[in-house]
Amino acid sequence: MKKKQKLLLLLSASLFLIILIINFSAERVTGKVPEYRVKRGYIFDRNFNPIAVSLENYKAYYLLKDNALFDSSDISFLKKYLSSTINLSKKGIILLSEDLSLEEVEKLKKEKNVIIEKTFKRKVLQPYLKFLVGETFNGYGVSGLEKIFDEHLRIGNPLVLSIDLNLEKKIYNIIYESNLPGFGIAVFDLETGELLGYLESENLRLFDNYYPLNLFGIHPSELKDFNWVLGENLMLKEMDTIKINLWHLAKWYMEKACNQSVIPTILPQKTKVCEPNLEIFEKREYIYDLGKIFITVAFKNNKLILSSFAFNPQEKDLLSKNKKIINYIISML
Secondary structure, three states, X not given: OHHHHHHHHHHHHHHHHHHHHHHHHHHXXXXXXXXXXXXXXXXXXXXXXXXXXEEEEEEEEEEEOOOOOOOHHHHHHHHHHOOOOOOOOOOEEEEEEOOOOHHHXXXXXXXXXXXXXXXXXXXXXXXXXXXXXXXXXXXXXXXXXXXXXXXXXXXXXXXXXXXXXXXXXXXXXXXXXXXXXXXXEEEEEOOOOEEEEEEEOOOOOHHHOOEEHHHHOOOHHHOOOEEEOOEEEOOEEEOOEEEEOHHHHHHHHHHHHHOOOOOOEOOOOOOOOOOOOHHHOOOOEEEEEOOOEEEEEEEEOOEEEEEEEEOOOOOOOHHHHHHHHHHHHHHOO
16 A cells, blocks of 8 residues: 555656656747736826836756766756755756846857746835735735735736825825834725725824724714725724725715725726815814814815824824825825
8 A cells, every 4th residue: 555655655756757848848949938827917097107017037947867977067057056966956946046038048058957937026126115015926816905905916917096196105205204003095096996005104004093983073873884996894892883995085085085985995096976065064173183183074165175194192293294194295296
């Protein structure tokens, strides 16, 4: 029985090795990527500025054969990639490099026992948007937009967002200069429901925090759970207290301004969904003071600005600092 198990394991390992070699060799000979590897679709802002792209990446493998002894030419180039050529296995494949330059690719293609694998490396061009874009692993989206739109992106389709990259950069510069321990800010177009700008600190995701509903003076009957592109938002009930997050608050203000149900979106919209009436609000700015955190709702040019800024409690006059940052952002709209 043990002999059969060993034989099966050996056959499985051999089959895997053969498939691996065939796939790698096919690309080396034909110059084409195997069909199962499709270049992941790019992510763009509303003006088709790239946010996340797939860059060509080359890996090199060395095929070990039965003789296990390398000729002099093998030894010379292997030393560049391996810390030691001593005690290497007699058979198999060893990784030489995971990130070759094009010059290295051309040189290594000439080596008879080297296999070149072409893959695609995902790169977010604006590091401050990694929290939103998310990450990929082995060609699959595992978090953020990469996960939400994984099936769409994996087959090579581009993804265009309602986000305005120019606005994002301006907001980021203001936030960066403010040196806040934590921040979250979203800018919505009330006419279309589009999310035009969105930034959050990675270490402190303030838009996911839950707050008592009565803090905002909203009656429970005016809000409910809702699902949108960025996920499901559930109202929480702890004892007799109902709690909401900032996405609930944004939706409530949007629906008040529109006098109808509105589902926000991070995808471009061609038609208006609302004729906002901002006259129903007594003020153009509402500030909720939570001590070291300030939540602000403001309006300008049919845009809704929602922010949550965390400050160092040792600082003085936090309200003035909060207003200063908000005024900078409003001035850009």
